[in-house]
Amino acid sequence: MVGQMRTSQAKLGLLVAAVVLVQFFTSITGTEYYLTQLTMAAYYGLVVIGLCALMGYAGQISIGHAGFFAIGGYISALLTTYDLTPFAASPVVGLLKQAGLLFTWENLYGESLLTCAPWTAGLAAITVAALVALVLGVPVLKLRGHYLAMATLGFGTIIYRMVLALPAFGEADGISQVPGFVLLPAGLLSPGAIMITGESNLRIFNYYVAWTVLLLGLLLLLNLMTRSRSGRALRALHGSEEAAEACGVDTSRAKLQVFVLSAVYAALAGVLLTHFNEGIGPEEATVMKSVRYVALVAVGGMTSLWGALIMGVGLSFLSLRGVFGSYDDAVFGLILLAVMLFAPGGLLQLSNRIPWRRLWPATRHRQS
Amino acid sequence: MLELHKVHKHFGGLQAVDNVSFTVATGCIKGVIGPNGAGKSTLFNLIACNTPLSSGSIRLNGREIQGLKAYQTAALGIARTFQNIKLFSGMKVLECVMVGAHTRGRAGFLAGMLPLPKHRREEAAIRDKSMACLEFLNIADLAHSPTDALAFGQQRAVELARALAADPQLLLLDEPAAGLNIYETAELGRLITTIREQNITVLLVEHDMSLVMDICDEIVVLSSGRKLAEDSPTNIQRNPEVIAAYLGEDHEPAR
Incomplete structure (x- = not known):
């Protein structure tokens, strides 16, 4: 298990190096616009690794995770755009303001909002x-x-119809002009505020913020799943709930915990991506989005947080770049179909099947 | 240590277990035998709290356990193995056994995400205990094999190791010799006697008469859900009712 820890540290090192190299490369070649999609893809990656913990490790499927993403994004968008100025005189608003829970900012039209x-x-x-x-x-x-798949599908559908129907959520238009997520106010370290936003002068910073969040999220899940009592219990109940119970695992509680955790991952991604994009629309809550997250977990190899992360970010990036054109959703459907048929262990596991030694005889000599 | 008092269980109209009472004394090995469909497995599931009783009571060290959930009985010191082996597929053998020691740890869900020193020590203790169980069963060399890649006898051994990792007071073995050859069965018999020497009380359901007669201090015979006899192995072998239940009512001893 110490060896396992070392390889996961090595993988993490490689990934961090790749993240930094990509940024350097884009800065040198003047292709920094790629970073915008890589930032968005990293947030989608956060949803995917959270779902991977639930599906791959604990064996509980959810086809409603876009719902949790939407709850996060929409509520944060609503609360940061709903102007409280008309109620400024009310004691409740005054109290909230005093507690530092409110902030004043200017929208695109120069109107001041509270x-x-x-x-x-x-x-x-x-x-x-x-x-x-x-x-x-x-x-x-x-x-x-x-049955679980269908129930979560029902939940996802309810959230989708709600954001489409409720005027507060902007119906088909969604919510736009969402302010940046201020991390450090203006004047503290730099003249402008440091925030999660789509503004191009903060593009590199935001790229690193997203990847830091994603890698921290990954580390926490790796700790949980590979080195902890609770994670072991989750993987055990995936194998046999009855035997896990006999070992003293409260399986209903364990399943609930990992379900809530993966919902929190999705909601956090929803919040941060909404502030980064400065808005959110109903397409984020569609069932197709939920199916896409499931497909990304599957193509990453179900029980591989690394695979889920790499496939989640990689394919989301390609999709955001428009590589799949108008066949976007069809491509993810096809991926799901193909993975189930030909590579149920995920795409990365296919590499184990390639006869590397025959292709590259030098390795054979070294091994013998 | 374990007392069953007028235990009833019916599924619809079927009386699976009918008015069964017996006690298991601390430190003894007790066997439950009976023809197929006698209610042995149901009885086991009742003791492990996998199914609720219809009526009656089951006490462990004087404490009523009926109404508890299966995972709660584990915390009270009941460990079990399954007739149709239930290992955790996708896990390594050592990890699988470590799940058996689940009740020995306290680290919660959020603590699991942050490897704090206290929990790392707890993990190390669980790992050592589990490794010791594998060594006790002579399968330490399998520690890092996937559970899905084991031979049948090895799977049984891993299940036993998992049950022992909990440091149970009472060990329930559901047909531990099923599928084992005579050598493996004899080895299992020796193993169970060694387990008893560690102050673990054993209750086993078994079809293999040689094993039951060899190692059990007392035997309960079930037939059609009712307790037919409860006695020492030698007396059970001579009990005419038991012989009739096993060989059929019409059987008459050769004259």
Whole structure:
């Protein structure tokens, strides 16, 4: 297990090096616009690794994770764009303002708005997503296999129809003009505010923020799944719930915990990506999005957080670059179909099947 | 240590276990035998709290355990193996056995995400304990093999190691000799006696008469859900009712 830890440290080192190299390369070649899609892809990667923990490790499928992403994004967007100026005189708003939970900013038209601060809004959004996951998870996680898949699909559909129907969520237009997520206010370290935003002068910074969040998220999940009692219990209940119970694992509780955790990952990605994109639309809540996340976990190899991360980011990046054109959703459907048929262990595992030694005889000599 | 009092279990109209009472004394090896469909496995599932009782009571060290969840009985010191082996596929043997020691740890879900020193020590203790169990069963060399790649006898051994990793007071073995050859069965018999020497009480359901007669201190015979007899192995072998249940009512001893 020490060896396992070393290889995962080596992999992490390689990944960090790759992330930095990509940034250097784009800066040198003047192709920094790639970083924008890589930033977005990293946030999608966060959803995918969270879902991987739930699906691949604990064996509980969810075809409703776009719903949690949307809850995160939409609530944060709503709270940071809903102008409280008309209520400024009310004691509640005054109290919130005094507590530092609100902030004032100017929108594109130069109007001054008093809204929830992004920190407050983001935390509220993630809390709501966690609570929804908790309330949904208690009954739904009693189901298995197809039944769980269908129930989560139902949940995803409800969220999609809600964001489409509710005027507060902007119906088909979604919510736009969402302010940046201020990490450090203006004047503290630099003249401008340091924030998660799509502004091009903060592009490189945002690229690193997204990847830091993603890699931290990965590290936490790796610790949980490969080196902890709770993670072991989750993988055990995937194999046999009855035997895990006999070993003293409270399986309903364990499943609920990992379900809420993966919902929090999706909601966090939703919050950060919405502030980065300065808006969110109903297409983020579609069932196709949920299916896409499942496909990305599958193509990464189900029980491989690394595979999920690399495939999640890589394919999301290609999709965002428009490589798949108008066949985008079809491509992900095809990927899901092909992986299930030909590479149920994921794309990365296919490399084990390639006869490297025959292709490259030198390795044979070295081994013998 | 374990007391069953007027235990009933029916599934619809079927009386699977009918008014069964017996006790298992601390440190003894007790066998439950009976023809197919006698209710042995149901009885086991009742003791492990996998299925609720219809009526009656089951006490462990004087404490009522009916109504508890299966995972709660594990914390009270009941460990079990399964008739149709249930290992955790996708895990290494050592990890699988470490799950058996689940009740020995406290680290929670969030603590698992942050490797704090305290929890690392706990993990190390669980790993050492599990390794010791593998060594006890002479399968330490399998520690890093995937559970899916094991031979049948090895799978049984891993299941036993997993149960022992919990440091149980009471070990429930559901047909541990099923599928083993006579040498492996004899080896298993020796193993179970060694386990008893570690102050672990053993209750086993078994079809293999040679094993049961060899190692059990007492035997309960079930037939059609009812307790037919409860006695020492030698007396059970001579009990006419037991012979009738096994060989059929019409059987008459040769004259």
